[in-house]
Amino acid sequence: MSERIRNVATVIVIAVMAIALVLLTSTQPADVDRVEQIGLRIKCPVCQGESIANSPSPMAEDMMDLVSERVAAGVSDQGIIDELLGSYTGAVLLDPPASGSTLALWLAPMVALALGVGVILWWQRHPGSDTHDPAPPVERSRTRLLTGGVVLILAFAGIVVVASNSLQDRPAEAAGAAALEGQDLSEVSNETMEAVVAANADNPEVNGMRLALAERYFEVGDYRSAFPHYLLVAEDPEATAGEAVTALVRLGWMAYDGNGEVETATRLVDEALAIDPRSTVALYVRARLRWCGAGETDQAIETFEGLLTDPGLDPETAAGIEADLELARDGGECP
């Protein structure tokens, strides 16, 4: 057989195979159901790489039912696909779209084919163009082996690094109790804080947020809303000393200011002082109770003066004590 005949035969064989391949991939058997055809294009969202037509999962069955309904209603294939794309994005398609970031996947085989043809043609046109390597054959082999080995190792290392960086867990955000500490509450609504403390009723870490919420209510005079939160903190054996003192002092002041219960108020503040005898807020409220509730102005003045000697006193509290002290000295009534 001459070379010409062999070449012609080769071309014919390749052409026949190409035509067969095109026919196999571009035509579908006539008896394949249209619903099935569409289902084969749609990825089951709760499965791993299965179409809804092939998956036994109930979700896939539900989606096949939906496709069937749409087909019966006369919706076009693309109309059905578009409906699902509107809910799921292109992630619901088994074949990635030939556009955007997935276009490269479609173009890669054609580019590879073109490169292969180019290399073959180049070889044919430049036979034996590199036959004069000055290095001896053994040295050339070692050099090639070394170069190839280094390239392969670097390539493998690159793949491992990229893959390991990509295979990360979901970027979960801090949730639950972890989010309760150090949380900036300035933009959190009372309703959100109510929900958080209700959902974390058994978590002592929520006491900080509970107190912050109670303070919001206290500052606007909403004692009814503040009371249960202060009470829960005061009764929580796992509350910190600072939290318990704050809660007891506030409860005491509300008992006096809201209901005029001097004795109850004094008892609660004394409980706070038993926990922390140096608590500024407890001492201040105790002094105000003496002045306002029990008429013990001299003792109150003494306490006010003592508190003002504390160099660590914050300016706002100091200003309040100074105003009370001045009023008490002048014989004025408790505001």
Add this chain to the structure above:
Amino acid sequence: MTGRVLRWTGLAVVGATVILAVVLASRFGTDPGLVDSPLLGEPAPEFDLAGLDGSDGTALSELRGDVVVVNFFASWCLECREEHDDLVATSESFADRGVTFVQIGYQEAPAESLAYLAQAGMSAATLYLADPGSRTAIAYGVFGIPETFFIDPEGTVVGKIIGEADALILGATIDAIMAGERPGQRITGDTRQRPDP
């Protein structure tokens, strides 16, 4: 075939392989369930679903004017159980502020969802609905549960939480919507696609 051509061809093949591997590897971590929902910024898909107990249907359009929080859940979903108390507490906390919580059973019989809720606790302020044929779950593009969608008073999807949500995240998202913001999508953890075998 010459040595130089062979060498360059080999290098080209290795280079092409590396580039292809990098492209493919960069997609390994891309869970299709984590892509931004195409519903964000779009009108929320309408639904009209009966209660899990068979009670009269509730249409989303009836809730127009409220912030609506739509949560898909199931008794077989551990993450759903974890977030349940927070959903109940947040629903009740915001009940008087024009916020309606809707929890839709996903891939299980209404009786099973109801039995679970009876044990876990229900909020009087939440609507518990059945989704026969998963039509609503499909319309919302649910990949796994829990998934929670936030719909503003005009009926636009403005937020989505994938994974377990707590009261702080739920409340902060509602706060943002009430302030006229569009919180978008956030991922708080894993989701479940189906009951464990």
